[in-house]
Amino acid sequence: MISEPEDKSSDDEYDVIVVGAGAAGVGIGVTLMHAGIENFLIIDRHEVGASFARWPKEMRFITPSFPTNSVGMLDINAIAIGTSPAFSLQSEHPSGRQYAAFLQGIATYFKLPVRVGTEVHEVVRRRRGYLIKTSEGKLHARFVIWAGGEFQYPQDRPFSGSEHCIHNSRVDSWKEMAGEDCLVIGGYESGIDSAVHLAKAGKRVTVLDRSEVAPWNREASDPSINLSTFTIERLRQKEVADRVKLLSGVDVYEVEKTHDGFRVQCANGETFRSTTPPILATGFRGSVSLVSSLFEPREEDGFPLLTQDDESTIAPGLFLVGPMVRHDQHVFCFIYKFRQRFAVVAKAIADRLGLPAEQLDMYRQWGMYLDDLSCCGEECVC
Helix, strand or coil: CCCCCCCCCHHHEEEEEEECCCHHHHHHHHHHHHCCCCCEEEECCCCCCHHHHCCCCCCECCCCCCCCHHHCCCCCCCCCCCCCHHHHHCCCCCEHHHHHHHHHHHHHHCCCCEECCCCEEEEEEECCEEEEEECCEEEEEEEEEECCCCCCCECCCCCECHHHCEEHHHCCCHHHCCCCEEEEECCCHHHHHHHHHHHHCCCEEEEECCCCCCHHHCCCCCCCCCCCHHHHHHHHCHHHHCCEEEECCCCEEEEEEECCEEEEEECCCCEEEECCCCEECCCECCHHHHHHHHCCECCCCCCECECCCCEECCCCCEEECCCCCEECCEECCCHHHHHHHHHHHHHHHHHHHCCCCHHHHHHHHCCCCCCCHHHCCCCCCC
């Protein structure tokens, strides 16, 4: 809705405002610089890399890092050309806290214009651009890039009684969890990661997944659909395999608190009991829910419907980057996937600002400029 007056001041007028200073926000910030866009600002309600810093202490990247820049292959967890978390952190599977430090280092090295401690309350369309109402006042931008992540916006109320559970994103350390027997609801990456660490802490774990064909049994090579090899390998470790029970086709519809613990009711009639609160590994609704009225939902899954430039179909000038990006059947939920779309967004904005953006050509050489989706979707044959 276009309703706000043009009450702008030159100090707070930007060509581009990026909302979110995580992997997507920092990555698109570097790309905007390479596109020749100077008048932009990155804002975040916390600090750079805040979501990663809040991961459980034991949680690690499932995608491996390796410093392959010297042979023309970008580190799979890098968000900017010429960088490598493996080189900077000396870790193949970084922790969240390590990766937050990596992002902070990138922001410092590239001198990105980041304003932290700035929470977005509302984004309003104007006749020319957008008004962003924040905790620190009003900002104005011709273009907005929504780069808010998912981790701080958990799907923590998926069924009746879920308030009695603990979402995996709200656990500081799995070693500190009480009890000997634990129930985990959800069997994708976060659920199995929870189970692995609980088992290593000496717990007996039962994982309940509602899928008929569970993620650990799917015959697909895309880790957006099934478990990563890193997770499958951890499940096979004897200390884990002996303590984790995996159940599929178990759809939880209610959790009830009882005098001696918790009772989990399932649609197939099965009942499970636990003396400790069940762990919710039910995913994330994502920060894009804060601006959902500015995006048209896709019919098939409700994710934001985007143009070929990752722009809102109903709010011109509003772009989306990060793990919520979807095109047809393509899911850009991992860093090495969504970073491929940074240059697409930056080029679209540069074109409208009348900038040549010649430096973006190098993004193609590094696999970070995916504007032809027809090359995606090939499965491994062996």
